[in-house]
């Protein structure tokens with residue numbers, strides 16, 4: 001297969017971890033006889049420095065032309081501490097999601113048998129966890145109108161959803177559940193929010209056309225609790241943009257490290273793959289960040305194009321590194337390895 | 351001291367657990383020679399059935415006249431499953447918070463030494479946890495304009511904050527931190543939300559007038575992770591309405607059961623005390639719900655009026671019940687006791 005892959009390393013540890021994912025894709029290329037073409041472009045804080053904007057036009061067109069985008073990480077603390085900054089790195093990612101129409105962010109959470117003891121949660125709580133979060137990614141409060149009055153004393157964000165926005169990701173979630181454990185849990189705050197009630201109405205209606213899938217409702221506050229009390233109860237979690245952001249970071253503790261969690265962002269015409277972790281600026285350039293989330297994002301990319309055997313080979317190699325303890329410092333193994341050592345090990349085992 | 355206390359049992363297990371808190375307050379009355387006058391009124395689903403509205407006027411005036419309100423729980427699944435319902439029980443509580451001006455909801459989270467093994471989190475993670483969440487309670491997306499277009503296909507909620515709303519709870523949080531471990535963590539999503547950036551600006555400015563207190567910033571997604579990865583890092587968590595709702599339910603797993611967590615809702619003129627748990631309709635009338643959150647809410651009420659010794663006596667008695675295993679089924683002790691048995695035990699030990 002020929003694939004044009006746009007590489008967007010971004011900020012912080014983005015470039016380091018992305019480089020390992022590319023190594024692995026190159027190993028797949030060789031082993032399975034594919035042709036992957038990589039083209040790189042800046043996004044985020046680095047793009048602001050180089051081009052004066054977090055999403056340069058050239059970067060966007062590269063992504064639009066590519067078959068898929070592999071994304072590193074975004075964000076720089078320098079902009080966080082300045083609440084008056086008009087432009088910030090994160091806008092690059094948000095604009096990109098919107099421009100590529102990536103309305104569904106898919107985040108699998110599993111407990112690796114070899115890592116059960118790395119989680120702050122007890123083994124018996126997390127063993128057997130295997131769920132996937134379907135987070136709506138181009139709507140809600142992230143993209144609603146933002147206002148600040150002239151005096152700078154009143155600020156607001158609008159959380160808005162339309163039936164169509166809810167409907168398209170809901171179908172994806174039910175289809176996924178059909179092929180999995182046949183349960184969808186809709187997480188909302190329908191006892192307080194009008195937008196949540198729209199979600200509940202639309203999802204309930206669509207659910208009726210998937211009679212083999214059970215639909216459950218859960219309030220977000222309760223879900224934030226249930227996901228750590230009893231994570232094995234979940235199969236597919238379907239939720240709006242911000243709740244999905246929160247739940248997936250929270251859910252990462254189940255796997256033992258946020259450095260393990262990958263995600264796919266899917267639209268009708270484009271797809272982007274990225275770790276769920278941030279730019280981890282403290283680790284930048286130190287060759288200590290965990291590359292596995294980025295490598296597993298590459299595996300999701302392969303999966304997306306139907307390259308199941310190839311994706312499987314990558315996941316197997318990741319498992320091997322975990323089993324052998326060829327891991328970075330976040331996994332607190334007896335000895336630990338650098339980002340590139342872990343990347344090399346995994347690539348060699350593909 | 352003479353205190354007029356309005357009792358709002360509400361829905362589900364509310365009446366059962368509130369009755370135990372009243373028992374304890376009566377024990378305090380006797381032991382310490384105070385006069386507490388209790389007057390009861392309906393709120394929530396029960397008020398909708400009896401009076402056609404979740405917050406009857408008589409209930410509101412009772413609360414306005416009282417020195418303090420002791421609240422049970424609210425909510426009924428019958429209304430949750432109907433996204434078209436125009437009125438719902440929860441509005442009773444939201445209107446009450448607004449009408450009483452209860453802008454600060456204070457939720458302490460500690461790990462009881464005797465309950466360390468009840469949490470899904472590992473002992474070594476939670477031991478020594480002692481933080482308090484200051485949740486803004488009368489602003490944000492809970493109270494912003496809600497819209498639904500005529501066709502019912504587009505819905506929205508507005509998250510709005512003014513400088514004054516942020517400022518008053520911020521002062522409370524910094525004052526509390528001054529008397530505690532001298533650290534405030536502001537939780538927001540300032541990399542995406544305009545309202546969060548206002549929070550960050552106002553809180554940072556106010557923080558400068560409390561030089562002995564350290565101010566930290568944390569994004570909400572990261573906070574949802576940090577609170578279970580490393581809960582002992584927190585002292586005072588300051589945040590907006592919905593983030594506070596989510597974080598406090600999540601934080602409850604640290605204590606071993608959500609049935610243990612109390613809260614105080616404070617305004618300039620009124621105060622209300624309630625468990626953080628919901629109405630737990632499955633347990634209604636079964637005499638199995640944990641009354642401790644309600645009893646500890648009564649202790650927070652005593653504290654609020656400067657009755658420190660009295661509050662201490664209640665907390666001591668609660669500790670004794672925990673140590674002796676005189677607890678309800680949620681705490682999975684060898685034998686378990688009913689709601690009223692636990693209430694009796696604690697009241698007798700005051």
Ligand SMILES: CC(C)[C@H](C(=O)O)[C@@H](O)C(=O)O
Nearest residue numbers: 074075090245276541542571
């Ligand atoms: C960087 C930030 C804007 C982003 C988000 O909140 O969506 C990140 O936290 C994520 O989850 O992908």
Ligand SMILES: CC(C)[C@H](C(=O)O)[C@@H](O)C(=O)O
Nearest residue numbers: 191192221424425440595626
């Ligand atoms: C019942 C509900 C409206 C309420 C809230 O979300 O504020 C509850 O969850 C709470 O935390 O007190």
